[in-house]
Amino acid sequence: MNGSAETRELSFAEAIRDATAVCLQRDPRVFVIGLGVPDPKGIFGTTTGLASEFGADRVLDAPLSENALTGLVIGAALGGRRPILTHQRVDFALLSLEQIVNQAAKWFYMFDGRGGTVPIVIRMIIGRGWGQGPQHAQSLSSWFAHIPGLKVVAPASPADAKGMFIASVEDENPVIFLEHRWLHGMRGPVPTGYHRTPLGKCRVARTGGDVTVVASAHSVIEAMRAADFAAAHAHIEFDVVDVRCLNPLDFETIADSVRKTRRLVVVDDDSRHCGFAGEVVARVCEAGLPLMAPPVRVTWPDCPSPSSAALAEVFYPSDRDVFVAVGKLVGRGLEHATHFPKRPGPVDVPNLEFPGPF
Amino acid sequence: MNGSAETRELSFAEAIRDATAVCLQRDPRVFVIGLGVPDPKGIFGTTTGLASEFGADRVLDAPLSENALTGLVIGAALGGRRPILTHQRVDFALLSLEQIVNQAAKWFYMFDGRGGTVPIVIRMIIGRGWGQGPQHAQSLSSWFAHIPGLKVVAPASPADAKGMFIASVEDENPVIFLEHRWLHGMRGPVPTGYHRTPLGKCRVARTGGDVTVVASAHSVIEAMRAADFAAAHAHIEFDVVDVRCLNPLDFETIADSVRKTRRLVVVDDDSRHCGFAGEVVARVCEAGLPLMAPPVRVTWPDCPSPSSAALAEVFYPSDRDVFVAVGKLVGRGLEHATHFPKRPGPVDVPNLEFPGPF
Amino acid sequence: MSPSPKPSSNPALAYGTGVPPDLKHLHLEMLRIRVIERRIAERYREQEMRCPVHLSIGQEAVAVGVCAHLQPADKVMSAHRSHGHYLAKGGNVRAMIAELYGRADGCCGGRGGSMHLMDRDSGFWGAVPIVGSTLPIALGLALADKQCGGNARTVAFFGEGATEEGVFTETLNLACVLRVPLLFICENNGFSVYTPLAPRRSPDFRFSDYVRSHGCHYFSGDGNDVEAVCRVTGEALAAMHADPGRPCVVEFATWRYYEHCGPAQDDHLNYRNQAEIEHWSMRDPLAISRARLIAAQPGLEAELDLAEQRQRQDIDAVIEAVRAGVRPSPETLPRGVFAP
Amino acid sequence: MSPSPKPSSNPALAYGTGVPPDLKHLHLEMLRIRVIERRIAERYREQEMRCPVHLSIGQEAVAVGVCAHLQPADKVMSAHRSHGHYLAKGGNVRAMIAELYGRADGCCGGRGGSMHLMDRDSGFWGAVPIVGSTLPIALGLALADKQCGGNARTVAFFGEGATEEGVFTETLNLACVLRVPLLFICENNGFSVYTPLAPRRSPDFRFSDYVRSHGCHYFSGDGNDVEAVCRVTGEALAAMHADPGRPCVVEFATWRYYEHCGPAQDDHLNYRNQAEIEHWSMRDPLAISRARLIAAQPGLEAELDLAEQRQRQDIDAVIEAVRAGVRPSPETLPRGVFAP
Ligand SMILES: Cc1ncc(C[n+]2csc(CCOP(=O)(O)OP(=O)(O)O)c2C)c(N)n1
């Protein structure tokens, strides 16, 4: 952790705004571009006020042209800038995958270094809620992680959001920065000023000896809730490994935890088939780590994400599902599942303050 | 297997051409579209002569517009046609993923059936060779398999190419039909006339008790070569499971084999991280199938595919690598690895007749 | 006195026959859409319609004026802001409201929400929220019709934002090359979410030239005057008829009165300038047609008011029925990932 | 007598100064490219250059005529058919040949092959094989230059096929909106692989209107007459200079003499009609410039022949040196997946 030790309480969205401001301030090469970046809603509050603070030359709005905008930031990076591109939804980035996969990810490698580096950050907002439905609540994190040359970051806390955002902007590689929409409103202490959290290291969010629960982004929140409950009621202690960076993956931290607990649950906010959770399971098994029981994945079913809250409720695994998965694996505590506390309010918002409609 | 029992010897490419002709003949709703489809080279011989046989209304050339062409075939399918779209390389299909993922894959589900089905086949040519390099030799099979609602087919033999192609055209769902470039020239018996091989069933390509080797497309060829050698020289018997269809995945056939052999090697012509091989390993381990040793993946390293033959040689795992992986797993036979026969000719072509330059 | 239009029928459809449109019918149809959307906005605050909604209040004239030329067999597709198009095409109101409420009898079984509408029976072939995405799909529909020797009309509605996506020119070009008579209806309301045209198009950008350079017809008109919309659409269709196979883009200038997404107005955010706001507030398509009707026939005022009252009752009845309806049952979640 | 141009220097570069180009230099530069590519074609059959090659034989005038206006600090990007652009921009010949041979000292260390060229030292900022893909990247380069207050010129070369991709209009529009003075050079050789224009563009398609509708300059010229290319490019640059920030598209009509990909000619496949083939065979850019030079100064013939002979020796020497060079070592495979 490099930088300030002082903290103040910020939301995840404010932490990203703060990090962006720090980058814009420290490095004249940084600029931000994306549809709506300077608008009154400021990408869910993550860019609010930046245009007036840093000027329209450095905080740019844009037409609906995801593909060309991605090429544009790649070229600008090659030309010595450090651009940050924002998509309001990961789903829109599907239009730009040719640039991301063929060009950004490979440029440094395929020209054997002589083509220069592509230091860009592409922000993509993932996550569910308020009836976003099939085309506005995908994850695709395993897609990006599958491509050699892309760093894939998915923080779970405001402090990490800031620290990893700054590290992403400073990184010489293209970074896919995934922000789960439900995290934007969550608050926590965030170091003030310059604060950098290196990419590629897991965070052990909680220590315990009974089971390793691997998660990233909003799944970490679910895992931690399950862990709190399990500790308080069932005397089951979780090691919660917050992956934070899906590529490069710090497998050693996961392996160390599994060596200790000998049980593995992977929670992943994504479809299961060929997803990131399977990769974690495969690595643990390939490594021959001793397990007391077969590993378990807690993921979405392999089906598109429905809009209706009635279906969303069964589609998305909950903190309670994590608890149940662990209970089954550990072979005890399941009797407490019935009094696992329901999150207050409707199932399709993270908290009662979540505004909707977007 | 439905259809003819008579066979004749065809190449994989001819089998696809044959299957396409059968579909065009049997069903007036079928049409073929894609850049170069009616040109003199006929997509590596897979569409040669179809335009003159079936007319320019049913075998269409196209501009460079992968994204809109994909929407076009989706709409045509909704309107009652059964289009076949061809990309000369999977890499070009990256421009059309928005349509494939958001629309084609989800249409039937997200409108709860009321939007109709999307019976399209999208042919994508994958595979290496002759210096194709970083942007012309990707796989992405796990990407497609990850998306609920897409069927993903990757046959390994001319007979399957034909049978599964016809089944794909007849399927009510969008089918991603992956053709490894190195298979196009391989010959084998192909049933004449109408011949349909159902999607979603693995093929046990070889039976043996020592190890289960799971593979698809060209990896099956490598696995079979390794199996022949292992049987002849090291008395190691492979069960080779040709996956053929990556989604839906027939896990039962894999599981049955692993239950018998208690050893698993997955060969996958793709990057490793979050790839299809990891999914197979994860499923086997999750299912708690007893294994005598940790499962093994034989895949590409997580790096872009280089052009130079000198690098391609180490980048792509070979039949010998499969043999070595199995030998290590089984704990014997490795002493034979040194006389594992090299494929005749250069490493970057499947055989001496492979033409280059494309 | 004309009967109050039934929620699931489209009186304007009677005019897809070459007969000049009847302003009263057009007005009532716009009114019906306005009343339904107003009611959606009001009741949205109860937080029972739990999906993003993009209201077309202010843009009804385009939907109604275009659809007046269409028959049920004709096909329409749209995007995120599609209530007006769905309703004007004769889409089932109850199924739409049920969809907004996430109910099992919603037009997508609750799986889509407001941004995903579908009613093939009435010729509404789908709306999806990815900007520009239905353009090539609509082209494919029209191609299928052409390949089958059909003579349905296919219409794609979209906002001016969609024209910025590469897929727009690819679709236009394919339509011209394959000679597919797709009718593209662009509703230019000047904004893409909160972003005005300036950061999206050069001041020298000429949409008409852009369209025509592909080899496509281009027409334009006042999108807030339903009679103008009808007339210009009629001209476009006549041009397409005279030159079969040539597609056509029609651009209508219009304005949305509500926020981009959600049930409120948002002019206090100052992303639109006061002069524009005032200009367009004087050009409410319903006020224009109503004034015209009453000027011609002053006695109509009471009839229109009564009709509006009935329309309110209709939509309230629909909403109450929908709210009493069932939610999709959890077991149906995996149904239809693959079609059988 | 002018010295034989060194493989790694670009004599035409001297003209990036406003001084009118000297035809002899231009011709020799074209000749150098022709000689190199001919030699590639001949030796390709030995199957030691194991990567797809797209020769620009016949299209040298565009590369040379445009690059004559550029300084080493100016930036060029291209696509699959980029040898000519790379060489005309002053790219290192030996590094290019080594790349085709998959050698460690190739301009991409052997990782790319012919479709991936790079020589930033000479201002060649990269070519990749995905059609259209470098267009927005080149725009980003130009934007970076503008943001830094630089005054380099940035040029993107591409074929007419690339204009069919949505990314072309998106890039053009962004260039106009952001006022980035990118120079787009379109080499219209009438074919996309074996596909002629007919199934790709409507007969009514007007590229000039298409370009101009964005708010962009458009020029066109004879791509087989290097002096015309020079002149038109000069006009385009002057227009851009007069109106800073407005991008420009220049379209040059031209013809490739070899097959789309590979070392042979393929007119026996009959995808191009005989009249066209004959028309263009009379318009070889090298024959045109040579005839002009000799008409003006008959004594030049021997000098040109001698120069060609030297160029042949040069490239042969390069090829022999490259063949003796080393292949990338296997341990380097994982190097640089991530930049440090
Ligand atoms: C590809 C894509 N990018 C971004 C968005 C986010 N988005 C939703 S609606 C919208 C505005 C579109 O503007 P326009 O097409 O003019 O339609 P309007 O909302 O004005 O009716 C945007 C940017 C999206 N849905 N799809």
Ligand SMILES: Cc1ncc(C[n+]2csc(CCOP(=O)(O)OP(=O)(O)O)c2C)c(N)n1
């Ligand atoms: C996106 C994409 N689609 C298809 C291809 C296959 N392809 C390679 S070159 C080419 C022809 C491009 O034509 P044009 O841009 O006119 O260039 P030319 O070959 O005529 O120089 C095509 C279709 C590709 N490389 N990229």
Ligand SMILES: [Mg+2]
């Ligand atoms: Mg708009």
Ligand SMILES: [Mg+2]
């Ligand atoms: Mg061309």
